[in-house]
Amino acid sequence: MKRLIAPLLMLTLVMAMPATAHVVIEPPEVAAHSYARLAFRVGHGCGAASTIAIEVALPEGVSMARPMPKPGWEIAIETRALPRPVSGGHGLVREAPASIAWRGGPLPDAHYDEFVMMIRAPDQAGATLVFPVIQRCEGGAQHAWVELAEPGQPRPRSPAPTLRLGAR
Numbered sequence: 001m002k003r004l005i006a007p008l009l010m011l012t013l014v015m016a017m018p019a020t021a022h023v024v025i026e027p028p029e030v031a032a033h034s035y036a037r038l039a040f041r042v043g044h045g046c047g048a049a050s051t052i053a054i055e056v057a058l059p060e061g062v063s064m065a066r067p068m069p070k071p072g073w074e075i076a077i078e079t080r081a082l083p084r085p086v087s088g089g090h091g092l093v094r095e096a097p098a099s100i101a102w103r104g105g106p107l108p109d110a111h112y113d114e115f116v117m118m119i120r121a122p123d124q125a126g127a128t129l130v131f132p133v134i135q136r137c138e139g140g141a142q143h144a145w146v147e148l149a150e151p152g153q154p155r156p157r158s159p160a161p162t163l164r165l166g167a168r
């Protein structure tokens with residue numbers, strides 16, 4: 001019996017790896033037009049190298065994004081000017097966040113961590129937003145989590161984290 005259990009356990013682990021081991025957003029879906037907490041889960045380093053930066057590019061349509069401070073990590077926010085100002089609840093908003101980066105650590109490959117931000121999800125129920133991530137590691141190695149899944153194509157090796165927008 002023991003002989004059977006071990007292979008079964010292995011299979012379960014291998015199948016569970018793709019979704020959890022990459023950089024993914026938790027939860028995978030939030031309500032459109034809501035303030036949502038997104039956790040970018042980092043399941044491994046670059047090979048065995050420790051992670052020293054997580055750089056998240058924000059999709060257009062996200063009018064507000066606030067990173068959660070993280071001990072041991074410095075935060076950098078880059079913004080872009082909006083083509084026209086939008087109402088932001090507390091007045092007009094003239095620029096939108098373009099990217100948020102956490103730099104520091106290191107986060108060893110054997111460990112797991114989450115990088116959290118709050119966003120204002122756009123009013124686009126049914127859409128899927130893409131958040132490309134560059135993961136930088138000690139020694140110059142990096143993972144570019146930027147690939148998009150195409151219908152009929154094999155699942156990309158380094159998929160970009162995505163977020164579905166549900167009904168508001």
Ligand SMILES: [Cu+2]
Pocket residue numbers: 018020021022023043044
């Ligand atoms: Cu992975």
